[in-house]
Structures are given as structure tokens and as C-alpha cells.
Amino acid sequence: MAEMKKIRVPMREQPVENRIRNFDSVPLGYSEDEAMAEAQRCIQCKDPACETKCPVNMKIRKMVERIAEGSFKEAFLIAKEDNPIPAISGRVCPQESQCEGICTMGKKADAINIGKLGAFLGDWAMQNEVTEELHIDKRDKRIAVIGSGPAGISCAIDLRKLGYQVTLLEALHIAGGVLHYGIPAFRLPKDIVDYELSQLQKIGVDIRLNNIVGQNVMLDELRQQFDAIFIGTGAGAPRFLNIEGEALMGVYSANEFLIRINLMKAYDFPEHDTPIVCGNRVGIIGAGNVAMDAARCAVRLGAKDVYILYRRTKKESPAREEELQHALEEGIIFEELVNPTRLLGNKDGWVTGIELTRMKLGEPDRSGRPRPVKIEGSEFTMELDTVVNALGTKPNRLFLDKTPELEVTSWGGIKVNEKLMTNIEGVFAGGDATSGGATVIQALGEGRTAAASIHDYLLGT
């Protein structure tokens, strides 16, 4: 193997000193030449493991081969066969634990940068106005898809391609779900999300904003109006710590922090109306992707010291490798092996600090990661003026409370069978609403599975 081929074609990025002052994309994307060079590193395995590790089983080998030849349109169409939004998944998939993690090249050299090649194809198609040529045979049956996040998008596309009349209901005033309100623009530029949604409309999906199922539209009504329903309502409700001081000002759920910034564009205040108050010493509780997103947003809002407060160590962080690396480059400080016990405030009701307990790593728990164990008497305090709780989210009870007929698990996830049908005939569900919180690509895959199940269901097979 030539030495050159061992190393990835580097991804050009905004230099750290620039990017910490804006919300523009950090990776600048491969050029056509760079994409070809990176694709040419692929040794075209006979049994491509990357494909088996892909939650939607993209035909990665063929896709990469076409890129290597410079046949971008063909490559794009191959990607689209299994993945309706490669520009998005390429940016947000945890490739290191999927396709790239098992890449044969990765055993002795750098794995092929499959994620960035996928993103390249999506971007290339957008720039060159290349789309799939679809011949949609009309079917009369009507389907409602609730939620316009990754699961809803993929389900709606597949059903529309099959010819069904698809209505996509979104609770917020902007479609895209977590792709819009959750993931910051420096990781997933919003014009890409908007473009993918405009493609949905172009093929005839009816997107209805401000339709809050459970609040101003009831599931029952939808069941009367539609022949089948897919619920892709995600896991958009914050979990709180339930510790003292959580009501203090300057304490946010990561959802609030990110919704203000991503959906409402608080970083552009006062040009945009929604404000955000972010101080100089920010503590982010948790170390997943959402925590990294919140931390990197805080840096961009001008915070001087941003801490990730985590009860394990960097090594156990569930965040994508790229996010972790970007966060560290941007000066985020990892305060490892600490667990919050209470938040401290001043007489005006503003947060002033946090009390933490030192932890050590014990035996592996069910997740396979070492269990953090409290070190008795190790409490200490840290001065902070902003605290963001990024301990994860759960399915929104606004929808679930108003649909008691829908069976849920003890933690509020919607119960489904192997065909992703809920206990209600003709009502299917997938994505974070059933899993509780997984990846975009997982949700996307489940949206596709549900679409296939709905098709079978409507055909009576």
C-alpha cells in the first residue's frame, strides 16, 4: 500500500480562531478532486463490512467506487436508494461505530471517510440540482406522518414514492424536528435541512406546520381522515436533574439552550427576537453529542470557560469522535469523574455555582462502560454563571397524555411490534418515540421500515 493511501484526504475546516465566532459549518466539505482521491483509497472489499454495519445498509462499496471514477450522479443515486438524506446522515452519523469503525482500511491505516463522502454527494446534488427521476404511480390511500424529523422524513419519502397521498404534520413553525431545533448549524447547516424538506414538497408531500398532535389535532381525528398513521414524534422533552437549585436563573435544559439558539436563532439577537443569556463560566452536565453541541454553542456565544461535567471520562463519552475532537480544539474543558449534587445561587435567584462529587470508575454496567462510583466525602464546588443540563431527553408527554389508548413502556416509549405497528390497528411508530433516543440514521431506518410495513398493511398482505 502506498504511504499516501494510508492517510485520509484531510477535511478542510474553518480554523478554530474563526469558527468560535460564528455558527457556520466547521467542515468545509470535500471538493470533487478530494472526494475522488479519498474514494480511490477504498480497496473495494469483496464482502463490504461497512454495508452490514450501516443501519440502512447503504451500498457503500458501489457508491465509493462511482465517486472514485468521478461518476457523482450515479454515486448519488446509489446513496439515495437506501438513504434519502445522505447530506445529513453524512454529517451526523456516528460513523466510527458503524461503517468506518469496521472498514478494512481502518485496521492498518485510516478508515475511508465514508461519512464525508456521503455528505459530499448530498451537497454535490444540491449544488448541481441533481435529483432522482421519479415516476410516481398515484395511489388514493392517505397517510399521516406525525413529526418531520429523520423518522418522519424517511417514512414520508418512501410512502410518497410508492404513490400514497402523504401529509406530514409538524408541531413547530419550522419543519425538520431535531435536525432543526437540536443540531447546531455549525454541524448541520440549516439550508441543507430546508433543501431536503423542499425536496419532499417537490415530490408532493403535504407539510403542515403548527399542527400539534395531541393539542390542536387529535390522533382520533387523524385516524378518521387517514388510512394509516406513522408516529415519529421523537424524544423532545427534557429530563431534569431533580437536584436543589434547578429553578435558578441561568440554568437551562439543553433543549431550551439549543432551541433558543438553533430554532429561534438567539445567536443573532437582537436581529432575531429570541434572546439567550450565556455567561462566562458555563458548565454542561453530560458528555454526549447534545452536551458537545451545547458546549460549542456556549463558546460561540462568547463564554470564556466552558466545562463538560461528566461522571465518567472522555474515553466513555457517547459523543461522536468528530464532535469530541472539535469541542476539545475549541477549548472546552473536560471535568471528568464528577457528579452534580446541587446548584448554588445568589439572593437574586441567579446560579453562581455547582456542587460536585468526585467519582471513580467501577465494574462495567449494562452498557458495558465502567460504572461511576461515588467517592464519599469528596464534594467540592465550582463557580459557574450558566449551567446546561444535557442529560438526555424523553418522549414528549403532550402527545402521549392525550392518546391514552396508545400503549407505552414504563419510560414513555411507544410500544411497537416487529412491523413497527403500535397496539392500534393502522398506527405505526418509530425513531426516538419508540427507542427513547438513538441516532438520526437509526430513526431514518425505522421510518423506512415503517413505510414498508404501512405499504404491506394497506395492500392487506
Add this chain to the structure above:
Amino acid sequence: MTHRITRKKDLNSMDYLIEVEAPMVAERFQPGNFAVLITVPQGERIPMSIQKAEDGKITMFIKRLGKTSIELDGFEVDDSLDAVIGPMGNPPELKRYGNVVFASDLVCGHAENYALCKALQKIEGNHVISIQTFPSKDDIYPQEELSEAFCDEYYLTTLDGSQGIKGHYTDILKDFLDNGKVDIIFAGGDIPALRDLATLTKPYGVPTIVTVRQIMIDATGMCGSCRVFVDGEMKLTCIDGPMFDAHKLDFEDIINRLAMFKKKESQAMEYYNRKTGAK
């Protein structure tokens, strides 16, 4: 979906009324529901009380208080809002309560007063008492926007005594409570006044249900910004409220947290004034 303004008029020097086309909200509105407005595409999502809903239109009472409400005041009939979303929140049960009071002292509370009195009066067995407090004679809303036509007893108070009874609604309620005249009290408006109301009614054991204002963004249970504490338990104003048992609410927390974005609110106002050349 366009949300055209069909009627707009001043209620007093600070408050105005606006009627907009919002068929989805109007069709499903129940007294106590609120709407979320977005005035312009770069605007914020603001919760707003609804006075009435008819013919696909909703009417709201709004105070010229911050950037958004002042900007919206610049809109005229036939202009359109970017979005009118809802109805949001949980309305109270419309049933026979007996002697039921609705008391209000601020714009949002007055809208709810009107909506709820009108609905409760239609239910047999209810004796509806409406109390509306204004600072002074000049601040009193036009007669047709008051709740007087929809209640069995009506009391108008002004803080300076320039018209109606002198004092705040809490002053009148004390007599009612002493006379054992009240079965349940609903109230909306100024939060510190609602706290005082809770303190007043608690010893009498009269159920007191108040509308809470707290800062909201999505108003669908996603952000947690509008969290309040009811008997120590965290609730969200948007999806669990906006009406709560006043005797169980942590008012200090609500009042505190409402101030979180004060500085930003004045910044937004200054920026808007500079941009529009207003003084």
C-alpha cells in the same frame, strides 16, 4: 396559512385588542386556552391569552410592553401575522361550580375573565361574579370588552378610586370570603397580586385557580423554560397549565424567573427603536 388582522383597536393608552384570522385556533378554542403568535419570520414565539373566538377568528388583548407587542401594534387591519398557533394549554373544566369568581387586574387576565365568565354563565347552577381592576378611570376598557354582560354580579375597581370601587380585586374578595359567598375563585393578571390572592384565600380554604405567565419558547413541552413548582413538583406551564392551584404554587420562583431576560428585553427594545427610528 395567512393570519390576517381583521380588527384592531385601543383598549386604553397601553392595551389594545387585535382580531386575527386563525381558523384552526378558533374552531377548537375553549376558555382558558392561549395562542402562540409569531409576528414576523425572525420573531419570537409569544403566548397570548384569547378573549373570544368566532367565525374563524380569535381576539386577543395585548399590552404595549416589549418589542414584539409594540411591533405588532404597528400592524394594521389586513396585515398578516407570520403564525398564530394553538389553541394551547389546558382549559379548566366547564361545569357547575356554584358561586364562581373571576378576578383580573391586567390585560391577559381581562381577556380570560371575559372568556371564562361567558362560558361559565351558560351553565345552570353557576352564579358568576366578575371583578375587574384597573389603575384609574382612564384605563378602563370600552364597555363592550368588559365582562359585565356575562356575569350575575359585576364589580369594577380602580386603584385610585376614580371610578367604581376604590382598591384592588383582593380588597373586595376579602368581604366575599368573610361572608362565605364564594365556592371557587379563578384569577389572572399580575403575578404578585395572584400571590397575595393565594395568601388571602388559603385560610378560608376556597379553591383558587390562577393563570400563570412564565417564559415560553415552543409552548409544547420541549424546552422546560416555563417550569413552575406545584407542591414542590416540577410542572410545565405550557402543557400542564396555564392554570394551577394557587395554594400550591411557588410564586417567588415564578416572579424571579420572569426577570431572567429583563436586560435582553430592553436591548431588543432599544434595537427596535433604533431600527425603526422611533424615540
